[in-house]
Amino acid sequence: MSRIKVKIKEKDLNIIKEICKSFNNEQGELINVLHKTQEHFGYLPAEIQEVVAKELEMSVAKVYGVVTFYSFFTMKPKGKFPISICTGTACYVRGAENVLGEFKRQLNIEVGETTPDGKFSLSCLRCVGACGLAPVVLVGDKTYGRVSPEGVKDILAEYNDK
């Protein structure tokens, strides 16, 4: 805990407590707890990290350290359809940078941002283990392989009416 007062809804507080309890409130399970928590809330704002720290009886500085170390975790709300561009070695060599540039241009946002309508957010990740399909893009759980800058428009179009 820090000295700052944290405000949180009772319902949300109970959900975090439940998640921590399902991992026996063990400090060693921090990453799993954060995974589950982010899965539920979509992101990990400061208040949530404070509660997790309290439940696992560890310092919130440590929790924040883990959240900022792994690019998977985010402190900002993601879009309804989070877009992740793999910039691991294989994808990078096969032109991931240009694909990323096209997504930025089409959506008019930077990496780590969300479109104003809350629909799309953009992030990079390192290797999803599908190097044969490089460059790879994930939208939510769906994987797109051998993506070219020209194909970006078509991918986005799939989510037009969703």
Add this chain to the structure above:
Amino acid sequence: MEKVKLSIDNKLVEVEKGTTIYKAAKQLGIDIPVLCYMNLEGLGIENKPGGCRICVVEVEGRRNLAPSCSTDCTEGMVVHTHTMRVINARRTVMEFILSDHPKDCLTCAKSGNCELQDMAVKLGIREIPGQEYAAMSTYKMDFSPSIIRDLDKCIMCRRCEMMCNEFQTVGALSAFNRGFQSAVGPAFEMDIEDSTCTYCGQCVAVCPTGALTEKDHTRDVINALSDPTKTVIVQTAPAVRAALGEEFGLKPGTLVTGKMVTALRRLGFNYVFDTDFAADLTIMEEGTELLGRLTKFLGGDKEVKLPILTSCCPAWVNFFEHNFPEMKDIPSTARSPQQMFGAIAKTYFADKIKVKREDLVVVSIMPCLAKKYEAQRDEFKVDGNPDVDFSLSTRELAHLIKQANLDLKTLPDEDFDKPLGESTGAAVIFGVTGGVIEAATRTAYELHTGKKLAKVEFEQLRGMEFIRKATIDFNGTPINIGIAHGLGNARKLLDEIKAGKSEFHAIEIMACPGGCIGGGGQPLHHSDSSILKARTKAIYAEDEGKVLRKSHENPYIIKLYEEFLGKPMSEKAHHLLHTHYFDKSGKIEIS
């Protein structure tokens, strides 16, 4: 214990299994350079993240170089510590570290006392190739009342993180982000003031660079000294005299009490007083409070709060206000010696010399950074005027003395001024772990039993063990005393109290290793724990050399009560010498 034999730089050595190459080399007189690694030998405080890779060595048959600080010796190992490959690698590592480090050494607070700078000299670094590719971090400076953080100078050795989390269990600091942006700090990059930091300053004491330094008040003091309308007085904490000499090249453990007094007088202080006087006063108040609670307890009072906890250490006070607010009525209400001194100086003494409160400037010289924070707490101010105006660390005093062209080593010895400069041996030992409770025992024993102590030394309360226990026979009544230094060790005793399992009547707690002699404001020990031991010895030597060794025998304390305070715990004493504590814990509220 199983032994292994190995060769380091063609010399054979036998060590216990589990010994690192770095430590084995040390036995042979080979000093492998280390940067992130830190070991306070004999205290069990060790940092070995194996992160910086300055300490790499070549091990025959191993493909890559091995970090000697975190690689264990094995049977038949052949190690080389200065082959061309090792020297080149070490230099490259250093160049990488420096490529992401500011180059403002000339004006850096750590200049001349910086382990990174020393390492650059040792490795013969003359240029830093490739720095144009490095993405230097640009964190904002964080100014707190005690500690200043300049994260751009952080080299990720993580010593501060280890001290803050493992030793102190404060948990204010952690590494965050990654790559060039990685640094160590509180959660959400909040200012240290908003975190659970206690200002113990142990992060500053171990930081190898200028990333963590103290808030410097030397300018303010020079300004006050040169203001003709101000009367400027100074008080010096016991631990300062046992360490100040180190800043002037004297051997650790050299007492410089008399030379320090002369230096302060020549700096222009109107009166040179001693915090030790206030330490004697603390014993009168805290000792009386202890006896009061004990008498009630022995009389069958179930409501009385025991054990009583000492309250001299401001980092410790911050610690329980943050972490154990539900127990804030257990510590003694006695203010720390620094604050007792300030309160008496700005009332009793100001009246005596007929100077108005606002024209009297009280400066304190402390081995501590938390004292800076303590001095500016609102409850220690009268109409906005603080009882202690400026608190300087031992290091800052050394700077002041050097700026005044004084060579401490060659100065004659002088005595403190009267009346707030007289003290007993009991006050001096406040500077080491176990000292406050020993001083309290000397007085409480005599006041409680009405008998004279045949021997004033209580050896069973001394030592460097982190948690110590002793039972003192108060004329048939056994009194259980606990001692802890290091906040992580204090936490263990507090958890016992919380669980209702504490067997103690009184507990002394100091935040820093060894007590105040190992404080965050002391000359840097650069991981040499023998320095802390030498300072401890010096403090006990000073006590032994004193004629008066029990606080209640200090004639000026007796006079202070006669002329001004009445008796210990009187209404006036309560008003000036006691305090109250706050709940500063974070709260999770339902919105």
